Amino acid sequence: MNQTGTAATALQLWGAGVFGVLIGWYVYYINRYRKGDVQLSDLVTLIGVIGGGAIVALFPAKSDLFGAYGIGLGVGFFAYFVTLIFMVATSDKFGVEFFLDGRRKQLAPDEMIDPTGRGAMAIPNTKAN
Numbered sequence: 001m002n003q004t005g006t007a008a009t010a011l012q013l014w015g016a017g018v019f020g021v022l023i024g025w026y027v028y029y030i031n032r033y034r035k036g037d038v039q040l041s042d043l044v045t046l047i048g049v050i051g052g053g054a055i056v057a058l059f060p061a062k063s064d065l066f067g068a069y070g071i072g073l074g075v076g077f078f079a080y081f082v083t084l085i086f087m088v089a090t091s092d093k094f095g096v097e098f099f100l101d102g103r104r105k106q107l108a109p110d111e112m113i114d115p116t117g118r119g120a121m122a123i124p125n126t127k128a129n
Contacts, residue, residue, distance in 0.1 A: 008064040016058075016065040020072020021079065028080035
């Protein structure tokens with residue numbers, strides 16, 4: 001049932017679910033790459049994202065839409081983790097230790113990590129001819 005008391009359409013359910021997947025993926029990403037220690041304010045922010053006033057206004061509690069959002073949230077959160085497991089398992093540069101403390105295998109002599117920390121988006125320095 002949606003806000004008007006009618007049954008939610010398949011499109012509404014899919015939309016709420018996909019929105020939940022997007023938010024779940026993003027929440028895992030933010031927590032994975034945090035720079036500091038976990039604090040109480042982080043938990044409050046997470047609860048606000050998951051069940052905050054805007055979400056309850058979009059998808060009323062005890063409705064099919066809120067249920068689809070919740071399922072999507074779980075799917076997105078764990079899909080990020082499963083994707084990370086797959087990428088680490090198929091890479092020869094990372095091992096299980098990556099999940100514990102971020103350790104990586106030693107780079108080959110002809111490999112390097114971008115010192116700016118910008119990764120693949122970094123523009124190489126080129127000399128003007």
